[in-house]
Amino acid sequence: MNTLAEHRLAEVFVEIADTLVDEFDLIEFLQMVTTRTTELTSVSATGLLLADPRGDLVFMAASDESVRLLELFQVENAEGPCQDCFRTRTPVVNTDLDHAQDSWPLFAPRAVALGYRSVHAFPLRHHSAVIGALGLFGATSGRLSPSDVRIVQALADVATIGLLQERTIRRGLVLAEQLQGALNSRITIEQAKGTLAQLRGVTVDEAFRLLRSYCRDTGRRLGDVASEVVTDPASHPDLTRAG
Numbered sequence: 001m002n003t004l005a006e007h008r009l010a011e012v013f014v015e016i017a018d019t020l021v022d023e024f025d026l027i028e029f030l031q032m033v034t035t036r037t038t039e040l041t042s043v044s045a046t047g048l049l050l051a052d053p054r055g056d057l058v059f060m061a062a063s064d065e066s067v068r069l070l071e072l073f074q075v076e077n078a079e080g081p082c083q084d085c086f087r088t089r090t091p092v093v094n095t096d097l098d099h100a101q102d103s104w105p106l107f108a109p110r111a112v113a114l115g116y117r118s119v120h121a122f123p124l125r126h127h128s129a130v131i132g133a134l135g136l137f138g139a140t141s142g143r144l145s146p147s148d149v150r151i152v153q154a155l156a157d158v159a160t161i162g163l164l165q166e167r168t169i170r171r172g173l174v175l176a177e178q179l180q181g182a183l184n185s186r187i188t189i190e191q192a193k194g195t196l197a198q199l200r201g202v203t204v205d206e207a208f209r210l211l212r213s214y215c216r217d218t219g220r221r222l223g224d225v226a227s228e229v230v231t232d233p234a235s236h237p238d239l240t241r242a243g
Contacts (some may be wrong), residue, residue, distance in 0.1 A: 009151060012036045016158055025221050026163075027189065028062035030210065033159045035132070038063045040155070041148045043136040044116070047084050050124070050132035057086055057132065058183065065135055065204045066114050073110050074135075080107035082133035085121035089130050091153065092121040094143040096171045119143035124160040124201045131160060136228050185223030191225035195233060199240045212237050 015032065034046040047062040047069060058073055062068040074080035078086075080106070081092040097117050100108040111119065118138035124131050134156045144152070189211070196207035211229070214236075215222050225236070233240045 001096070005149070008171035009040060009154075012040065012155070013158060016155075017164055025223075027061065027185050027222050028212070029123075029162070031222075033155065034063040035059045037134065037136065037152060037155055041144065042138065042142060043118075043144075044139040045137050045139065046137045047082075047137070048124075048132065049075065049086070049135070050128075051086065056119055056202055057082060057094070060132070060182065060186065060236070065208075067135070070107075070111055070116070070137070071135060077106050079104050080135075081119050082135045083134075085123050085133045086130060089123050089125060091123065091150055095119050096141050098141065111137065115139055118143070120144055120149075120152070122156045122165070124156050126157065126160045126164055129160070129164065131163060134159075174217055185226070188227040189222055190228060191231040195229055196240060199233060210239065 015036070016029075030050075034048050034085050037046040038044070045063045045067040047067040047070065048060050049057040050057050050060045057075055059068065059071045062071055071082070074082055081095060084103075085092045095103075095118065097108050097111050097119055116137040116139060116143050120136040120138075122134045124133060124134075134152065136152065142233075189208075192211060193204050193207045196202070196210060199206045200207060200210070202210070211226065212222065214220075215225050218225075225239075228235050229240065
């Protein structure tokens with residue numbers, strides 16, 4: 001790893017630590033993990049799944065809309081790299097999607113149709129606890145270097161430790177109440193993205209960037225602002241008016 005990459009990785013670790021404060025926003029934290037993972041590697045996009053109280057993976061964050069749809073497809077069909085990674089507790093690295101139909105007959109063709117050619121998945125783990133998986137998708141069949149593999153697993157490990165230390169998560173198990181609240185926020189955020197996209201005349205990805213930027217600038221939670229945008233768009237004219 002070169003000096004610039006080492007410096008950027010250190011900055012990301014500091015950012016993760018700074019995010020774990022009293023007003024911890026789970027959705028924003030997970031979104032940041034997917035965005036920074038994409039920026040630090042050669043992949044095109046990243047998605048993140050967490051286990052619910054029953055041990056089933058659910059979608060929580062993605063760096064762009066196409067990966068959100070692909071991760072939801074993976075969850076709905078219980079098939080794909082993150083599912084395998086979560087079950088085996090080991091990474092799935094450098095898989096060529098053009099030759100992965102034997103492993104994932106449903107998932108691989110869908111991923112290729114969305115423009116992806118390679119995929120990797122890393123467990124969110126700490127000791128014996130595995131609480132989810134991080135999926136990385138590449139637009140080419142290129143491979144992650146050994147240093148990139150170490151970087152991503154380190155990010156996944158640090159994110160896991162942060163989640164397990166968060167005050168509403170006990171003994172490595174995601175509490176039903178905490179996760180349900182996050183899932184409810186996620187649904188509202190998706191609705192707000194659609195509302196903003198329609199009102200602003202922009203893409204869903206751009207709508208989400210605007211929403212996150214507004215929340216960071218105002219110190220508000222994503223879920224709270226999203227709920228206000230959905231129920232009363234006029235309450236945020238600076239955010240909802242067409243550019």
